[in-house]
Amino acid sequence: MINEEILRNIKKHISLTEKETSFFISLITAKSLSKKALVLEAGQDCRYLSYVATGALRSYYTDKDGKESTIMFAIADWWITDMYCYLNKKPAMMNIETLEQSTIFQISRTNFDELLEKVPKFEKFFRILMQNAYTREQLRVMENLSSTAEERYQSFLIKYPQIVKQVTQKQIASYLGITPEFLSTLRKPKV
Amino acid sequence: MINEEILRNIKKHISLTEKETSFFISLITAKSLSKKALVLEAGQDCRYLSYVATGALRSYYTDKDGKESTIMFAIADWWITDMYCYLNKKPAMMNIETLEQSTIFQISRTNFDELLEKVPKFEKFFRILMQNAYTREQLRVMENLSSTAEERYQSFLIKYPQIVKQVTQKQIASYLGITPEFLSTLRKPKV
DNA sequence: CGAATTTCTTAAGGTACCTTAATTTTTTTT
DNA sequence: AAAAAAAATTAAGGTACCTTAAGAAATTCG
Numbered sequence A, B: 001m002i003n004e005e006i007l008r009n010i011k012k013h014i015s016l017t018e019k020e021t022s023f024f025i026s027l028i029t030a031k032s033l034s035k036k037a038l039v040l041e042a043g044q045d046c047r048y049l050s051y052v053a054t055g056a057l058r059s060y061y062t063d064k065d066g067k068e069s070t071i072m073f074a075i076a077d078w079w080i081t082d083m084y085c086y087l088n089k090k091p092a093m094m095n096i097e098t099l100e101q102s103t104i105f106q107i108s109r110t111n112f113d114e115l116l117e118k119v120p121k122f123e124k125f126f127r128i129l130m131q132n133a134y135t136r137e138q139l140r141v142m143e144n145l146s147s148t149a150e151e152r153y154q155s156f157l158i159k160y161p162q163i164v165k166q167v168t169q170k171q172i173a174s175y176l177g178i179t180p181e182f183l184s185t186l187r188k189p190k191v
Numbered sequence C: 001c002g003a004a005t006t007t008c009t010t011a012a013g014g015t016a017c018c019t020t021a022a023t024t025t026t027t028t029t030t
Numbered sequence D: 001a002a003a004a005a006a007a008a009t010t011a012a013g014g015t016a017c018c019t020t021a022a023g024a025a026a027t028t029c030g
Helices: A004-010 A018-027 A083-090 A107-120 A120-144 A147-159 A161-166 A169-176 A180-187 B004-011 B018-027 B083-088 B109-118 B123-145 B149-159 B159-165 B167-176 B178-186
Strands: A028-033 A039-040 A048-054 A056-062 A067-075 A095-098 A102-108 B028-033 B038-040 B048-054 B055-062 B068-075 B095-098 B102-108
Touching: A004 A048, A004 A056, A018 A107, A018 A180, A039 A048, A039 A120, A048 A056, A048 A067, A048 A083, A048 A107, A056 A102, A056 B102, A056 B123, A067 A161, A067 A169, A067 B123, A083 B123, A102 A107, A107 A120, A120 A147, A120 B068, A120 B083, A120 B123, A147 A161, A147 A169, A169 A180, A169 B083, A169 B178, B004 B018, B004 B048, B018 B028, B018 B109, B038 B048, B048 B068, B048 B083, B048 B109, B055 B102, B068 B159, B102 B109, B109 B123, B123 B149, B149 B159, B149 B167, B149 B178, B167 B178
Parallel strands: none
Antiparallel strands: A028 A102, A039 A095, A048 A102, A056 A067, A056 A095, B028 B102, B038 B095, B048 B102, B055 B068, B055 B095
């Protein structure tokens, strides 16, 4: 059964009784999505937090000039949403799209609140999830401030080898904050 | 009593019984620090999470060339540490220093673990703390990727007016990822 | 208070990365 | 398998931001 994946993800950090497990399952919805499907559109209410079972998603921000900046990639076993807007009921700032055919599980904000209230154990799970997300972003800020584009690219290759296989260079460039043209010159063997 | 501050901070998100309150108080230590005191040194074990009661602290990363990047500022009512290293028992990557005479409360990693275990309510508190920290960092990444230095500076002035009063331009520049010289040209009225 | 230190400013020359545009390669769609 | 679309490469010219350096202003400290 495909639910296995998401349950294993949760049981990495907390253990659940059968009752809690089935309650959790009752709060999530599975979705099968084709490539290039828009999971969240900027300006809309961000109602869902998504867990990626298979495939790959990308969240990105489009600025006033139409330039896209990739905020994050989410491949199998990652969670993704526009967290600020999901939690604070603000219109989404980001878009989220599938990069390939994907299967995801979603939990609505309402069900998320209910889950935390009825099974406080999930506070711990999400505390750890947020903690990991926070430290990951902080490290990214640190690297962005202190390294050159070339160093950041090399570091990305080492840190996310699986993502590298699933996304285009154009998307990696927009995650690193450089143009695809410049990334191309970085990749070019020197001499 | 000076404890009031930190308790009010916690009670914004969870309510505590008297017993829980005194248990929490027993786990924290107050420290009074003069200006330019080193609260954490890169390479050392990051044993404490600090709450700033009064004053101002700054965490920063020093790269191989000696260039400093400010990771965050913490003024009154903020929490600060090298979170990744605190949680994962890794040697600190960052330094943390006071920018003025400050009073802080610290909780050691051991006591932090004990607190979460004995008073699970704190899972919720730290879930929210991490959640806010995560969304703040993600927004910063988004801005860093999509805005010019001038836009980021203006946004900083609006977002953190109190911090602006307590830190130097050199420190703001290193938070924005630019040189103080360039920040100076940005500030100069244009004709 | 005065001396020392640090911060801020200004300016000239330099570089990492961008823009535009054209070509090639790869992927997607029919 | 052909046609269309998207991604990747290459290159020339441009700009945002950096480096170095020196003087002015502000802050710290004896």
